[in-house]
Amino acid sequence: MALRSRHKGHDKYKSRITNLFNVYDNVSDPAEQAHNAKYLAVLVSGYLEQAIKELLLHYTFQGARPQISRYIEETWPISRNMNTQNINDILGQFNSKWSEDFLYWLEQDDNRKSNINSIVRWRNGIAHGQESNTTGVTLVSVRNAFSTIGDLVSFIDGKVKS
Template identity: 75%
Template sequence: MARSSRHNGHDRYKSRITNLFQSYGADSNPESQAHNAKYLAVLVSGYLEQAVKELLLQYASQGTRSQITRYIEETWPISRNMNVENIKTILNQFNTGWSQEFSIWLEEEGKNRKNDINSIVRWRNSIAHGQESNTTGVTLVSVRNAFCTIKELVSFIDEMVNREG
Protein backbone atom coordinates (compact mmCIF):
# COMPACT_ATOMS: atom_id res chain seq x y z
CA MET A 1 0.00 0.00 0.00
CA ALA A 2 1.36 3.43 -0.89
CA ARG A 3 2.62 5.64 1.92
CA SER A 4 0.13 8.41 1.14
CA SER A 5 -2.90 6.19 1.58
CA ARG A 6 -1.40 4.26 4.48
CA HIS A 7 -0.84 7.41 6.52
CA ASN A 8 -3.62 9.58 5.20
CA GLY A 9 -5.51 10.00 8.48
CA HIS A 10 -2.75 10.97 10.85
CA ASP A 11 -0.84 12.96 8.20
CA ARG A 12 -3.91 15.19 7.73
CA TYR A 13 -4.19 15.54 11.49
CA LYS A 14 -0.49 16.49 11.73
CA SER A 15 -0.87 19.09 8.97
CA ARG A 16 -3.87 20.63 10.71
CA ILE A 17 -1.95 20.97 13.98
CA THR A 18 1.08 22.44 12.19
CA ASN A 19 -1.13 25.05 10.53
CA LEU A 20 -2.76 25.92 13.85
CA PHE A 21 0.64 26.45 15.47
CA GLN A 22 1.51 28.87 12.67
CA SER A 23 -1.71 30.84 12.96
CA TYR A 24 -1.78 30.90 16.78
CA GLY A 25 1.84 32.03 17.01
CA ALA A 26 0.91 35.44 15.60
CA ASP A 27 -1.54 36.16 18.45
CA SER A 28 0.12 38.34 21.10
CA ASN A 29 -2.76 38.30 23.58
CA PRO A 30 -1.57 36.21 26.59
CA GLU A 31 -5.07 34.95 27.38
CA SER A 32 -5.60 33.82 23.79
CA GLN A 33 -2.18 32.16 23.73
CA ALA A 34 -2.99 30.23 26.93
CA HIS A 35 -6.32 29.08 25.50
CA ASN A 36 -4.73 28.15 22.16
CA ALA A 37 -1.94 26.21 23.90
CA LYS A 38 -4.50 24.13 25.81
CA TYR A 39 -6.50 23.45 22.67
CA LEU A 40 -3.35 22.38 20.83
CA ALA A 41 -2.31 20.14 23.75
CA VAL A 42 -5.59 18.25 23.37
CA LEU A 43 -5.11 17.96 19.59
CA VAL A 44 -1.49 16.81 19.90
CA SER A 45 -2.48 14.11 22.39
CA GLY A 46 -5.21 12.99 19.99
CA TYR A 47 -2.70 12.93 17.14
CA LEU A 48 -0.41 10.69 19.19
CA GLU A 49 -3.21 8.23 19.94
CA GLN A 50 -4.51 8.18 16.37
CA ALA A 51 -1.10 7.82 14.72
CA VAL A 52 0.06 4.97 16.96
CA LYS A 53 -3.22 3.17 16.44
CA GLU A 54 -3.16 3.63 12.64
CA LEU A 55 0.44 2.46 12.28
CA LEU A 56 0.01 -0.64 14.40
CA LEU A 57 -3.35 -1.62 12.92
CA GLN A 58 -1.93 -1.19 9.43
CA TYR A 59 0.97 -3.43 10.39
CA ALA A 60 -1.41 -6.01 11.86
CA SER A 61 -3.49 -6.11 8.68
CA GLN A 62 -0.56 -6.92 6.38
CA GLY A 63 -0.86 -10.50 5.24
CA THR A 64 -3.37 -11.33 7.96
CA ARG A 65 -6.75 -12.95 7.56
CA SER A 66 -9.53 -10.37 7.68
CA GLN A 67 -11.02 -11.98 10.81
CA ILE A 68 -7.79 -11.46 12.74
CA THR A 69 -7.50 -7.87 11.57
CA ARG A 70 -11.08 -7.21 12.63
CA TYR A 71 -10.42 -8.78 16.03
CA ILE A 72 -7.40 -6.55 16.63
CA GLU A 73 -9.33 -3.45 15.53
CA GLU A 74 -12.31 -4.33 17.73
CA THR A 75 -10.20 -5.05 20.80
CA TRP A 76 -7.93 -1.99 20.51
CA PRO A 77 -7.97 -0.18 23.87
CA ILE A 78 -10.36 2.73 23.35
CA SER A 79 -9.65 4.70 26.49
CA ARG A 80 -5.95 4.05 26.92
CA ASN A 81 -3.83 7.16 27.31
CA MET A 82 -0.74 7.00 25.14
CA ASN A 83 1.77 7.75 27.87
CA VAL A 84 5.19 6.13 27.70
CA GLU A 85 4.27 3.07 29.78
CA ASN A 86 1.15 2.33 27.74
CA ILE A 87 3.03 2.73 24.46
CA LYS A 88 5.69 0.30 25.74
CA THR A 89 2.97 -2.19 26.70
CA ILE A 90 1.24 -1.99 23.33
CA LEU A 91 4.52 -2.30 21.41
CA ASN A 92 5.51 -5.25 23.59
CA GLN A 93 2.23 -6.99 22.75
CA PHE A 94 3.13 -6.77 19.07
CA ASN A 95 6.87 -7.44 19.37
CA THR A 96 9.07 -7.47 22.49
CA GLY A 97 11.94 -6.06 20.44
CA TRP A 98 9.87 -3.00 19.55
CA SER A 99 9.31 -2.23 23.22
CA GLN A 100 13.04 -2.49 23.85
CA GLU A 101 13.86 -0.26 20.86
CA PHE A 102 11.32 2.28 22.10
CA SER A 103 12.95 2.31 25.56
CA ILE A 104 16.34 2.98 23.97
CA TRP A 105 14.86 5.71 21.74
CA LEU A 106 13.34 7.41 24.79
CA GLU A 107 16.69 7.61 26.56
CA GLU A 108 18.67 9.10 23.67
CA GLU A 109 21.07 11.62 25.09
CA GLY A 110 20.01 15.26 25.18
CA LYS A 111 16.33 14.52 24.61
CA ASN A 112 13.35 14.94 26.93
CA ARG A 113 11.21 12.52 24.98
CA LYS A 114 9.67 10.70 27.92
CA ASN A 115 8.75 13.97 29.62
CA ASP A 116 7.33 15.47 26.40
CA ILE A 117 5.11 12.46 25.73
CA ASN A 118 3.89 12.06 29.29
CA SER A 119 3.33 15.82 29.69
CA ILE A 120 1.09 16.12 26.65
CA VAL A 121 -1.08 13.22 27.89
CA ARG A 122 -1.19 14.60 31.45
CA TRP A 123 -2.10 18.09 30.17
CA ARG A 124 -4.87 16.70 28.00
CA ASN A 125 -6.33 14.82 30.94
CA SER A 126 -6.13 17.88 33.20
CA ILE A 127 -7.77 20.08 30.57
CA ALA A 128 -10.50 17.53 29.87
CA HIS A 129 -11.29 17.20 33.58
CA GLY A 130 -11.27 20.93 34.32
CA GLN A 131 -8.17 20.88 36.48
CA GLU A 132 -6.80 24.28 35.47
CA SER A 133 -4.25 24.30 38.32
CA ASN A 134 -2.45 21.39 36.62
CA THR A 135 -1.99 23.24 33.33
CA THR A 136 0.46 25.99 34.29
CA GLY A 137 3.20 24.48 32.09
CA VAL A 138 0.98 24.47 29.02
CA THR A 139 2.35 27.14 26.68
CA LEU A 140 2.59 27.33 22.91
CA VAL A 141 6.34 26.66 23.24
CA SER A 142 5.96 23.63 25.54
CA VAL A 143 3.19 22.14 23.39
CA ARG A 144 5.20 22.77 20.20
CA ASN A 145 8.21 20.99 21.76
CA ALA A 146 6.04 18.03 22.73
CA PHE A 147 4.54 17.98 19.21
CA CYS A 148 8.03 17.80 17.69
CA THR A 149 8.87 14.84 19.94
CA ILE A 150 5.60 13.12 19.07
CA LYS A 151 6.22 13.59 15.34
CA GLU A 152 9.63 11.97 15.88
CA LEU A 153 7.95 9.13 17.77
CA VAL A 154 5.44 8.54 14.98
CA SER A 155 8.28 8.40 12.43
CA PHE A 156 10.24 6.06 14.71
CA ILE A 157 7.29 3.66 15.04
CA ASP A 158 6.57 3.87 11.31
CA GLU A 159 10.15 2.95 10.44
CA MET A 160 10.28 0.21 13.06
CA VAL A 161 7.10 -1.57 11.97
CA ASN A 162 7.93 -1.24 8.29
CA ARG A 163 11.25 -3.00 8.78
CA GLU A 164 9.17 -5.97 9.91
CA GLY A 165 6.50 -5.66 7.22
Protein backbone atom coordinates (compact mmCIF):
# COMPACT_ATOMS: atom_id res chain seq x y z
CA MET A 1 0.00 0.00 0.00
CA ALA A 2 1.81 3.03 -1.30
CA LEU A 3 -0.24 5.45 0.77
CA ARG A 4 1.27 4.32 4.06
CA SER A 5 4.67 5.61 3.01
CA ARG A 6 3.14 8.88 1.75
CA HIS A 7 1.25 9.69 4.94
CA LYS A 8 2.18 13.15 6.11
CA GLY A 9 3.51 13.95 2.65
CA HIS A 10 1.15 16.89 2.82
CA ASP A 11 3.38 18.33 5.57
CA LYS A 12 6.23 18.64 3.06
CA TYR A 13 3.83 20.20 0.57
CA LYS A 14 2.70 22.68 3.23
CA SER A 15 6.32 23.58 4.05
CA ARG A 16 7.06 24.18 0.38
CA ILE A 17 4.12 26.56 0.09
CA THR A 18 5.12 28.37 3.29
CA ASN A 19 8.64 28.86 1.94
CA LEU A 20 7.28 30.20 -1.35
CA PHE A 21 5.15 32.74 0.52
CA ASN A 22 8.29 33.89 2.33
CA VAL A 23 10.16 34.28 -0.96
CA TYR A 24 7.28 36.01 -2.75
CA ASP A 25 6.75 38.49 0.08
CA ASN A 26 9.93 40.22 -1.07
CA VAL A 27 8.74 40.75 -4.65
CA SER A 28 7.77 44.36 -5.34
CA ASP A 29 6.69 44.19 -9.00
CA PRO A 30 2.84 44.12 -9.07
CA ALA A 31 2.67 41.94 -12.20
CA GLU A 32 5.05 39.42 -10.68
CA GLN A 33 3.10 39.48 -7.41
CA ALA A 34 -0.12 38.73 -9.29
CA HIS A 35 1.53 35.84 -11.14
CA ASN A 36 2.97 34.47 -7.90
CA ALA A 37 -0.41 34.72 -6.16
CA LYS A 38 -2.04 32.69 -8.93
CA TYR A 39 0.70 30.07 -8.79
CA LEU A 40 0.28 29.80 -5.02
CA ALA A 41 -3.50 29.54 -5.37
CA VAL A 42 -3.03 26.46 -7.54
CA LEU A 43 -0.56 24.96 -5.05
CA VAL A 44 -2.80 25.69 -2.07
CA SER A 45 -5.76 24.06 -3.79
CA GLY A 46 -3.59 21.02 -4.54
CA TYR A 47 -2.49 20.93 -0.91
CA LEU A 48 -6.13 20.92 0.17
CA GLU A 49 -6.95 17.96 -2.08
CA GLN A 50 -3.85 15.96 -1.17
CA ALA A 51 -4.06 16.53 2.57
CA ILE A 52 -7.70 15.47 2.79
CA LYS A 53 -7.06 12.43 0.63
CA GLU A 54 -4.00 11.38 2.64
CA LEU A 55 -5.68 11.83 6.01
CA LEU A 56 -8.83 9.94 5.10
CA LEU A 57 -7.05 7.14 3.27
CA HIS A 58 -4.60 6.77 6.13
CA TYR A 59 -7.61 6.47 8.41
CA THR A 60 -8.92 3.56 6.34
CA PHE A 61 -5.57 1.76 6.59
CA GLN A 62 -5.69 2.03 10.38
CA GLY A 63 -8.93 0.20 10.95
CA ALA A 64 -10.19 -1.48 7.81
CA ARG A 65 -9.32 -4.80 6.30
CA PRO A 66 -6.65 -4.47 3.61
CA GLN A 67 -9.14 -5.29 0.85
CA ILE A 68 -11.44 -2.45 1.90
CA SER A 69 -8.56 -0.01 2.27
CA ARG A 70 -7.29 -0.91 -1.16
CA TYR A 71 -10.76 -0.51 -2.65
CA ILE A 72 -11.17 2.96 -1.15
CA GLU A 73 -7.70 4.01 -2.30
CA GLU A 74 -8.25 2.67 -5.82
CA THR A 75 -11.68 4.27 -6.21
CA TRP A 76 -10.76 7.69 -4.79
CA PRO A 77 -11.36 10.28 -7.51
CA ILE A 78 -8.16 11.35 -9.27
CA SER A 79 -9.21 14.95 -8.94
CA ARG A 80 -12.06 16.43 -7.02
CA ASN A 81 -12.88 20.05 -6.40
CA MET A 82 -12.57 20.25 -2.64
CA ASN A 83 -15.12 22.96 -2.08
CA THR A 84 -16.96 22.90 1.22
CA GLN A 85 -19.90 20.92 -0.18
CA ASN A 86 -17.66 18.15 -1.50
CA ILE A 87 -15.63 18.07 1.69
CA ASN A 88 -18.83 17.76 3.69
CA ASP A 89 -20.08 14.96 1.43
CA ILE A 90 -16.82 13.02 1.74
CA LEU A 91 -16.67 13.43 5.51
CA GLY A 92 -20.30 12.34 5.76
CA GLN A 93 -19.53 9.19 3.80
CA PHE A 94 -16.90 8.28 6.37
CA ASN A 95 -18.82 9.39 9.46
CA SER A 96 -22.01 11.45 9.69
CA LYS A 97 -20.77 13.07 12.92
CA TRP A 98 -17.70 14.35 11.09
CA SER A 99 -19.98 16.04 8.58
CA GLU A 100 -22.00 17.67 11.36
CA ASP A 101 -18.83 18.79 13.13
CA PHE A 102 -17.43 20.18 9.87
CA LEU A 103 -20.55 22.27 9.26
CA TYR A 104 -20.34 23.57 12.82
CA TRP A 105 -16.61 24.33 12.29
CA LEU A 106 -17.48 26.34 9.17
CA GLU A 107 -20.11 28.33 11.06
CA GLN A 108 -17.62 29.37 13.75
CA ASP A 109 -15.84 31.74 11.34
CA ASP A 110 -17.60 33.41 8.41
CA ASN A 111 -14.37 33.47 6.39
CA ARG A 112 -13.74 29.71 6.47
CA LYS A 113 -16.28 28.71 3.87
CA SER A 114 -15.40 31.66 1.65
CA ASN A 115 -11.65 31.02 1.86
CA ILE A 116 -11.98 27.33 1.00
CA ASN A 117 -14.45 27.84 -1.84
CA SER A 118 -12.49 30.79 -3.23
CA ILE A 119 -9.22 28.88 -3.51
CA VAL A 120 -10.97 26.10 -5.44
CA ARG A 121 -12.78 28.59 -7.69
CA TRP A 122 -9.55 30.50 -8.34
CA ARG A 123 -7.66 27.32 -9.17
CA ASN A 124 -10.35 26.33 -11.66
CA GLY A 125 -10.35 29.79 -13.22
CA ILE A 126 -6.56 29.79 -13.53
CA ALA A 127 -6.44 26.25 -14.91
CA HIS A 128 -9.11 27.01 -17.51
CA GLY A 129 -7.75 30.40 -18.55
CA GLN A 130 -10.71 32.32 -17.18
CA GLU A 131 -8.95 35.45 -15.96
CA SER A 132 -12.25 37.09 -15.03
CA ASN A 133 -12.68 34.43 -12.32
CA THR A 134 -9.35 35.28 -10.72
CA THR A 135 -10.06 38.78 -9.46
CA GLY A 136 -9.22 38.96 -5.79
CA VAL A 137 -6.28 36.58 -6.12
CA THR A 138 -3.56 38.35 -4.17
CA LEU A 139 -0.78 37.09 -1.95
CA VAL A 140 -2.82 38.24 1.05
CA SER A 141 -6.03 36.51 -0.03
CA VAL A 142 -4.21 33.29 -0.92
CA ARG A 143 -2.32 33.38 2.40
CA ASN A 144 -5.64 33.78 4.24
CA ALA A 145 -7.07 30.80 2.37
CA PHE A 146 -3.90 28.81 3.09
CA SER A 147 -4.23 29.55 6.80
CA THR A 148 -7.87 28.43 6.80
CA ILE A 149 -6.97 25.27 4.90
CA GLY A 150 -4.21 24.55 7.41
CA ASP A 151 -6.82 24.83 10.16
CA LEU A 152 -9.13 22.53 8.20
CA VAL A 153 -6.41 19.92 7.78
CA SER A 154 -5.78 20.04 11.54
CA PHE A 155 -9.52 19.71 12.16
CA ILE A 156 -9.78 16.62 9.92
CA ASP A 157 -6.60 15.17 11.39
CA GLY A 158 -8.18 15.47 14.83
CA LYS A 159 -11.32 13.70 13.63
CA VAL A 160 -9.49 10.74 12.14
CA LYS A 161 -7.33 10.34 15.25
CA SER A 162 -10.24 10.34 17.72
